[in-house]
Amino acid sequence: MDILNKKPVNLAVHTSPDHDLRLVECEIPEIGQNDCLVHIRASGICGSDVHFWKHGRIGPMVVTGDYGLGHESAGIVLKVGESVTRFEPGDRVALECGVPCSKPTCFYCRTGRYNACPDVVFFSTPPHNGVLRRYHAHPEAWLHKLPDHVSFEEGSLVEPLSVALAGIDRSGLRLADPLVICGAGPIGLTSLLAANAAGAEPIVITDLDEGRLAKAKELIPRVRTVLVEKGQDSKAIAARIVEQLGQEAKLVLECTGVESSIHSGIYATRFGGSVFVIGVGKDFQNIPFMHLSANEIDLKFQYRYHDVYPKAISLVAAGMIDLKPLVSHRFKLEEGIEAFRAASTPAARAIKVQILDE
Numbered sequence: 001m002d003i004l005n006k007k008p009v010n011l012a013v014h015t016s017p018d019h020d021l022r023l024v025e026c027e028i029p030e031i032g033q034n035d036c037l038v039h040i041r042a043s044g045i046c047g048s049d050v051h052f053w054k055h056g057r058i059g060p061m062v063v064t065g066d067y068g069l070g071h072e073s074a075g076i077v078l079k080v081g082e083s084v085t086r087f088e089p090g091d092r093v094a095l096e097c098g099v100p101c102s103k104p105t106c107f108y109c110r111t112g113r114y115n116a117c118p119d120v121v122f123f124s125t126p127p128h129n130g131v132l133r134r135y136h137a138h139p140e141a142w143l144h145k146l147p148d149h150v151s152f153e154e155g156s157l158v159e160p161l162s163v164a165l166a167g168i169d170r171s172g173l174r175l176a177d178p179l180v181i182c183g184a185g186p187i188g189l190t191s192l193l194a195a196n197a198a199g200a201e202p203i204v205i206t207d208l209d210e211g212r213l214a215k216a217k218e219l220i221p222r223v224r225t226v227l228v229e230k231g232q233d234s235k236a237i238a239a240r241i242v243e244q245l246g247q248e249a250k251l252v253l254e255c256t257g258v259e260s261s262i263h264s265g266i267y268a269t270r271f272g273g274s275v276f277v278i279g280v281g282k283d284f285q286n287i288p289f290m291h292l293s294a295n296e297i298d299l300k301f302q303y304r305y306h307d308v309y310p311k312a313i314s315l316v317a318a319g320m321i322d323l324k325p326l327v328s329h330r331f332k333l334e335e336g337i338e339a340f341r342a343a344s345t346p347a348a349r350a351i352k353v354q355i356l357d358e
């Protein structure tokens with residue numbers, strides 16, 4: 001609570017339809033009876049934050065006014081509403097930022113696939129402000145306790161890990177499955193960590209960037225890498241992937257959303273295998289329809305996650321997944337604009353940029 005006296009200004013990173021990224025001072029939010037006031041201690045910058053800032057939209061989600069960024073966050077509970085039962089001030093928490101309606105009349109909430117709730121409030125998807133701010137009021141139901149030995153940074157990285165785990169869960173990955181991961185950004189790398197924990201072998205990962213492939217090797221030394229050059233023929237890339245893998249893939253986790261990469265993933269897959277697309281990209285994309293058809297290749301997609309945070313936290317807490325090496329840059333909240341520059345400038349070679357507040 002002392003923090004509210006020591007740092008009475010609720011700083012936040014906001015953007016606008018004219019791409020004006022700035023630090024703003026907001027009110028310290030009032031908490032409802034089921035909410036906790038959280039001091040956000042660590043936030044990662046997601047590619048979607050950069051995208052909303054630079055391009056003003058992701059598919060149908062459009063920036064139409066001033067709005068706040070950030071949905072990869074962890075912090076410490078400062079105050080609890082009168083009906084809160086599971087938290088008390090001082091608890092360390094990761095924030096699940098998609099808050100669905102939870103009404104019994106909502107088919108998706110009632111049946112557990114709450115990531116499809118049409119009335120979800122996803123903090124940081126316009127028009128809802130994100131949690132990249134000093135103080136944020138969050139519903140108790142969507143906070144997850146962090147054990148003392150899991151850092152705030154790791155707690156914030158539970159968000160991209162949850163995306164990867166949700167994809168891996170629905171992809172049906174099994175022990176000793178030959179796996180290809182396309183893209184070695186934070187989602188590809190967290191997928192690699194999770195697939196390693198799940199026992200995939202062999203694993204090939206691709207990227208356009210040698211630095212990211214080197215990071216993949218540093219994380220999981222047994223992973224095999226394929227450096228892709230822009231404009232290369234998809235079938236030729238697939239042949240190199242298959243050569244590295246020593247066989248065709250049973251499963252491809254596609255973590256770029258880039259059409260040509262999806263094509264090489266498809267061509268590297270065996271008859272009856274699956275291509276599981278986590279990456280998002282252009283609204284309309286071509287697919288090699290008859291190749292998929294004649295090879296009974298399943299093409300599936302992931303949209304966010306549901307019921308994954310507790311699993312992600314337990315894997316990190318048990319030491320089965322080490323997220324710490326993903327952090328490449330650290331900034332203070334007051335340096336939020338510089339942090340976004342690092343996250344969006346290729347020359348900075350960022351993997352995961354963290355914004356921290358003491």
Ligand SMILES: NC(=O)c1ccc[n+]([C@@H]2O[C@H](COP(=O)([O-])OP(=O)(O)OC[C@H]3O[C@@H](n4cnc5c(N)ncnc54)[C@H](O)[C@@H]3O)[C@@H](O)[C@H]2O)c1
Nearest residue numbers: 183185186187207208255256257261278279280302303304
């Ligand atoms: N499905 C979901 O719910 C969900 C959630 C979060 C993120 N995403 C999406 O997942 C994707 C990955 O996220 P990220 O944070 O890792 O993004 P990122 O941009 O940091 O990483 C993507 C990587 O793909 C590489 N790449 C680009 N084109 C390639 C190609 N042709 N072949 C091989 N590699 C190529 C890039 O060099 C980069 O390293 C993004 O599209 C993101 O929007 C989806």
Ligand SMILES: OC[C@H](O)C(O)[C@@H](O)CO
Nearest residue numbers: 046048058122125163304
């Ligand atoms: O990690 C979650 C993703 O970034 C979001 O779904 C985003 O893409 C749209 O709000």
Ligand SMILES: [Zn+2]
Nearest residue numbers: 046047048071
């Ligand atoms: Zn995200």
Ligand SMILES: [Zn+2]
Nearest residue numbers: 101106109117
């Ligand atoms: Zn709902």
